Amino acid sequence: MSAFGRDDFTMRKADLADLPAVYRICMLTGDLGKDATPLNDDPDILGHLYVGNYVVMEPDLAFVIDGPKGVAGYVVGARDSAAFYDRMKREWLPPLRRRIPDPGSDKTKWRLSDAKRRQVHDFAPYCPPALAEAYPSHGHIDLLPEAQGHGWGRRLLETLMETLAADGSPGLHLGVARDNLPALAFYRKVGMTALETPDLDPGGVIMAKRFR
Numbered sequence: 001m002s003a004f005g006r007d008d009f010t011m012r013k014a015d016l017a018d019l020p021a022v023y024r025i026c027m028l029t030g031d032l033g034k035d036a037t038p039l040n041d042d043p044d045i046l047g048h049l050y051v052g053n054y055v056v057m058e059p060d061l062a063f064v065i066d067g068p069k070g071v072a073g074y075v076v077g078a079r080d081s082a083a084f085y086d087r088m089k090r091e092w093l094p095p096l097r098r099r100i101p102d103p104g105s106d107k108t109k110w111r112l113s114d115a116k117r118r119q120v121h122d123f124a125p126y127c128p129p130a131l132a133e134a135y136p137s138h139g140h141i142d143l144l145p146e147a148q149g150h151g152w153g154r155r156l157l158e159t160l161m162e163t164l165a166a167d168g169s170p171g172l173h174l175g176v177a178r179d180n181l182p183a184l185a186f187y188r189k190v191g192m193t194a195l196e197t198p199d200l201d202p203g204g205v206i207m208a209k210r211f212r
Contacts, residue, residue, distance in 0.1 A: 009152055011159065014055050014062035014074060021071035022055065022064065023047030029142040032180045041112040042100075049119060050140050051076055053092045058084065063159055065143070065152050073143030075156040079169055081138045085125040096120050126175065126206075128199065135171035135208045137164045157190055165211035173208040175200075 014022065026047045030036030036046065044052075054076030055062045061077040078084035102121040103114035110118070139160050143153050161172055173195070176183045184194075184205065192207040200206060 009065050009067045009072065009147060009150065011063055011065050011152065011155060014059065014064045014076070016055065018064055018071055018074075019047075019052055019055060022051045022074045022076075025071065025074060025142050025144055026051045028144060032177055033142075033183060039112065040116070042117070045100075045113045045116040045120075048096055048100075049116060051142075053088055054078065054140070057087055057092065061139075061160060061163060063156055065147055065156060067147055069146065072147035073141070073152060073156060075139060075141040075160045077137060077139035077160045077164060077172070079137050079164060079167055081125070081127045081136055081173075082132055084138075085123075085127060088125075089123060093120060093123055126200065128197075131173050131195075131206070131208075134210065135173040137169040137172045139172060139174050141174075153186060154190055161190075161209065161211065170212055171208060171210040173206050176205050176207055178203050178205050 023044055023046075027037055027040065027043055028035050030046045031039060037043070040046070051074065058076065058078050061079065062074065063076075064071050064074045066072065097120060100117050100120050103110055103117050105118065105122070107115075139157070141153060141157055141160075143156075147153070164172055174187075174192075176187065178184075184207070187207040190209070192209045195206045195208050197204075197206045
């Protein structure tokens with residue numbers, strides 16, 4: 001065993017060649033940590049919104065773990081959330097909008113991936129002033145079951161936080177579903193706390209940590 005988990009797993013910086021693997025992991029963990037494939041008819045839609053943009057636009061904050069079967073988990077982040085979302089609107093989303101049809105705003109007509117397709121066309125990031133000042137950075141982390149329980153999730157997230165802190169960020173936040181109890185417990189173990197966010201959907205929680 002290594003200091004952070006099984007010896008047959010290693011951590012490294014992500015690169016563009018990892019995009020198919022991290023897109024796959026994003027879908028396989030997209031339903032409260034479980035496989036979201038049955039809920040979607042576009043296998044790439046979650047990856048477009050939650051991981052590909054980070055690997056492409058914030059490569060210094062993207063890390064993966066390799067296991068016996070290939071890439072088994074990742075963490076990605078953005079140093080300045082407001083700036084990242086602005087760049088998404090200018091650079092990342094327009095090409096997607098040309099390829100992905102807009103299902104419209106009538107939720108009664110949405111099927112499978114339509115909610116996420118709508119998000120591509122009507123992107124509304126959650127970045128209130130309180131977060132922008134105290135916790136301007138944010139991240140996403142996902143691991144396949146084979147990589148869980150060995151300390152690598154903690155190592156990934158701590159690496160992201162250490163990198164952000166060294167870059168001068170005062171704090172990190174991330175969103176998690178309120179009923180995703182394993183994820184909430186994990187974030188608390190790495191020193192994150194739940195924030196009072198009355199303007200957030202009641203189904204979500206913002207976990208955050210100050211670096212200084």
